Amino acid sequence: MNQTRKEVNMKLKQHPLIISFLLPVIITTVYFAFRGMAPFGQSSILTVDLGQQYIDFFAYFKHTLLTDPSGFLYSFSKGLGGDMLGTWAYYLMSPLNLILLFCSTSQLPSGILILTVLKYGLSGLTFAYLLKTNKFNSAFIPIFAISYSLMGWVIANQLNIIWLDAVIILPIIYLGLQRLILQRKVGTYITWLAIMLIVNYYFAFMIAIFMVLTSWFLNINFSTSRRQFWQNQWRWLWSSLIAGGISAIITIPTFYSLLTSKINYSENKLNLKIEYLPLKFFGKFFTGSLDFKQLPSGTPNVFVASLVLILFGYFYFSKQFSRKLRITHGVITLILFISMWFEPLDLFWHAMQMPVWYTYRFAFLFSFWLIVTAAKVFNTVLVEGLSLSALRKTLVISTLIIVMVGFLLPHLEYLTLTNYIWGIVYFALTATLIILVQKFQLWQVDYLPGLLLLLVGAEMTFNLVNSLNNLAYLSKDEYNVPASIIQQQANRLPQKSNDFYRVASTFMRTKNDALTGNYNGTSVFSSTLESNSSKFYGHLGDPDGDSFIAYTNGTTFSDALLGVKYYWSADAVKNPITKKAVTSPLETQTTRPDLNSYPVINKDKYVSTHKNNNALPIGFLAGSNDFKYQATNSPIAFQNELFTQITGQRQSLIVPTKLPTLNYQNLYPIKKLTGSVLRKRQLLNPASFNFTLQAKKGHSYYLTLGPDVSSKEVAIYVNGKKLKQYSNYRHTVIANLASTDKDKDIAVLFVVKKNNAWLQNVNLYQLNNQRLTTALKDVQTRSLKLTHVSNTNISGRITVHQKHQDLLTTIPSSTGWHVKVDNHPIENQTWGQMFLKIPLTKGQHQIQITYWPQGLTAGIVITSFSLLLLGGLLILKRRK
Structure with missing residues (x-):
């Protein structure tokens, strides 16, 4: 038995990235197979917009790349005809979509499932890479990676597969920001921010706002002088502008496209309004707190593991972290929290366009903030141990929140009594384990990583199953049969x-x-x-x-x-x-x-x-x-x-x-x-x-x-x-x-x-x-x-x-x-x-x-100039 534990611990230490990728892949694949989703059965992963909108764009994606590239700019298949570059920028620019080129129309539901599973795995991989680069204890990396890859926002927005790239890329952009401020290296930040802008400009906007906040946080806490602070701010600013310039080939014509579409018909008034009772926010930290009614309107999907919540709360009570660090960190937490129930800030995060369905789309940033903070705290605790006083305060506050949610339970239609109790059970198990580990000083024992991974993995899997079971899905034939008939009829039309x-x-x-x-x-x-x-x-x-x-x-x-x-x-x-x-x-x-x-x-x-x-x-x-x-x-x-x-x-x-x-x-x-x-x-x-x-x-x-x-x-x-x-x-x-x-x-x-x-x-x-x-x-x-x-x-x-x-x-x-x-x-x-x-x-x-799309020529010029400028700066830096 001891030999087995050592082997598991050794694998966790040696292969944290591989494990962080494979665990969410295995968990989601087993679930989809159990539900009989194609290619494992007669059901499918298609539901709501994924089945009513995105899959048709994926079919168009295949046709454009394989037979008619002119459809990249314009298509008469879009209503009576319309610009498509803006459509590509919002729906289809993920390089992972290339996997779908190997799927026939009837195989698209299976291809989308594979793509979804892959995005789950890549989310765990990039978060693990962020921790590994920050010299986090390798054996514990998969614990936080699985909490990130299977967090509540990802589960709730799995059907919005086009958004999941933001979850994959965010940890790398954050890593790039760390390198920019702490090491004066701009390459990672510029590259991945530019990629995010090209892959999905909408979520890139949200990430960019988050980078403004976190650059301020990192710079205040890690700059050694006022001069260094402003140098870092200037470096961040011009790096962000270059990243924006590199993406201009997509973003500028997309902006002109939005002027004739979404921006043109949206009317969002700035109301000083509290959108719901803020206390209801905490109900989403319990397992299975998602149902179909939460899709068109609901509170933010921010579920993370109980371990993350305890460590995050502990951060604010522990004197192991400087007061300035906790205060500046708290400011960002407060801004994110208020944004999820105060309408003007909510509107701002959504680029001044209030979403129709799928509210609080930026909530993944809050979950990331929770998990990355918890990982930092855990790494510190592994070396220095826990402050029992800080832990005690954390558990008292957490208990009060749990009791408060219990009183609100009749008003939280998405949260059942059973799931509420299961949430308490997982929280209690996690808190008990932490107390025992501290009491008996078990931080360095071989079996702790595996035990924590088992506990966190079980909690995240339980939430995945409970949440996704609340949604209805199309059968494979409900897509395949009509889609095949439509294609057959189209092929019979005169082709001149x-x-x-x-x-x-x-x-x-x-x-x-x-x-x-x-x-x-x-x-x-x-x-x-x-x-x-x-x-x-x-x-x-x-x-x-x-x-x-x-x-x-x-x-x-x-x-x-x-x-x-x-x-x-x-x-x-x-x-x-x-x-x-x-x-x-x-x-x-x-x-x-x-x-x-x-x-x-x-x-x-x-x-x-x-x-x-x-x-x-x-x-x-x-x-x-x-x-x-x-x-x-x-x-x-x-x-x-x-x-x-x-x-x-x-x-x-x-x-x-x-x-x-x-x-x-x-x-x-x-x-x-x-x-x-x-x-x-x-x-x-x-x-x-x-x-x-x-x-x-x-x-x-x-x-x-x-x-x-x-x-x-x-x-x-x-x-x-x-x-x-x-x-x-x-x-x-x-x-x-x-x-x-x-x-x-x-x-x-x-x-x-x-x-x-x-x-x-x-x-x-x-x-x-x-x-x-x-x-x-x-x-x-x-x-x-x-x-x-x-088409053009x-x-x-x-x-x-x-x-x-x-x-x-x-x-x-x-x-x-x-x-x-x-x-x-x-x-x-x-x-x-x-x-x-x-x-x-x-x-x-x-x-x-x-x-020829308006703004495309200007975009090509700006992108070319930005790439040349970046190349020149890198050459100059090497010579220095």
Whole structure:
């Protein structure tokens, strides 16, 4: 037995880095395997944004690097088209993502699991390297490394895999800061801060603020003179600026991208507000203190091992550390603590953009601060022993906090009584072990590292299991089957080098299906979505948000305008043996009777592909008319104005239709639809009203619905089938009621679910599709003849027969687009509050439209200069 203990202790001393890497890898892999996550079973690691957003970006990442590098700058798969450099900077710049290049689309869930496990391991490795470089006792390094790699913030944000690089890189940046101040060596700090800025500028901002605080802390405590203090501060400043300059190739164009997206639509007022009772903060130090409700809003995830908490508290009571050290350290601790419940500081850490979901994203810095301090204290205690007086004070304060959390337990919905008790058990075991070790002076015994590692490892693993068990995950097939179907359908589309069209569908796995299928889409979910796209969809009558647009509520006109040449609809699926209907793997999001007028050109088990012969090209000529629409929350008026701009016809295309007679069931009658409040006669009984729409051949019928007409209040049925609409919209949308090839009566039923329901902006309209076809055939004769199409380069020929005409495009307008007519640059113009417009004179013209992100040239110059400057400084230093 003694021989075994010695062997374990020897391995801990000799291989602390390897052990610190392998332990979190083994723990997480065993857990994922036990849960049956791919590649170990039929479940997956995909949940929330990881399954609804990131995995589609990873599919796009593979396609861009392997087949189409132009997608690095711009992509028409991002909604109607958008800048991608900012998207790469936020989602995809981690070099670890290269692992995913070896995974097929169906293997991406397995690849993401491997990537997640690797990031857990690398977090332990870099923290262990920080301790080893600081001459920490090697045998005890894995104890603190596992507390760091499996801390509560990492567990809670495992699903935000793109953020975990910050946890990996932070210890190296901190090590670089130590070397900069204590040894006057700048290389590590500059290199890794620059890497962090390139990998994820958002979390680099948080780390940079933390470096400001810790540079002040290190400099005050370890500078021997005022002159040295200011020299160190100057060295830190110019090193930080060089690191920023090196990353400019990414950060500068990303900044311009944010000006048109996140920064542009965010409105965050500075409120002097306490966000929650600060005492609730301490509930997160108990195991399993995470559930799904904590993801959209909750207290910070700061769980660390009980050993860390005891040693951290001990630091402030022990006279083994200087008073100045404890005071300056306490200032930083206090700033971090207050930031996690005082809104102005919380807002500042998030770059003045309050997060939507996943609150207190900077909390990993607080956990790092706890663990790195605890490690420093432990290293001191190993040599000098414990102060029993300081330990006693620490345990008394800790006990008071535990009791206080017990009183708050009924108000901490994320913390169960069982987990509260387990937290006490682990804390008591840790405190007892420390007391016994001090009492019997066992600091140097061979088995202590293994015993502490077992205790801390068990506590961290218990928290991991309890926390992750509270989250639901997609099955492997819930991703694989629809993603594979989407890719198969995309591969069947015509592939021509000089053709451009968009694709829409009645179903969605996610709004980023176009990124997975690699086609020109109409929807997207991205934190870097341009605000103009959201505003345009809101005007058009389709669902929009600050970070998403969903083309689920189109009309035959908007289909044509946006060049939606192909439309996929989900077919009913039948069991091949019983011939009975079974659930389709494709979830239908919208009802589109308009597709009845689009011929089916391809059909398989799951999908019918419809062709829209009215789809307009990406560019076409129109008269030089001003776009006169003023925002009125009327998508019908907006589409009519777009129609006028394109065709020159002043008569509205989509017109109101007379409301048929309404029949009421348990409702008080109303005089009109829009603006009325439906009130039940008998509150406990079902209520509804219905009418019969006499639909004409070749006409489409639409119903506008205000954002307050939710499916929770009113359900709409057409001919007995529920009208499906995407549920999340903040402006008036257009619902497609009917479109027939013959005169037909359509039964429409409104079922009222609440005692009172407001019919906000509810109006009935019709569109003559024959008139639309005739008008658009004329527009199609004035189309741009494309000679080349890619994500960043569109060229073609056009002949203008009038003195002045505009070439209208459906390319989202952006300062990144550069237009040349007959090889002469012209200034960008916009039409329809969204798209690129090119004024032309009479004659034949060659058009070239290229994309180059704003700020990229300046970024390349600054990065090059910064690298040269750094190289020159290093050469000069060596010569000295």
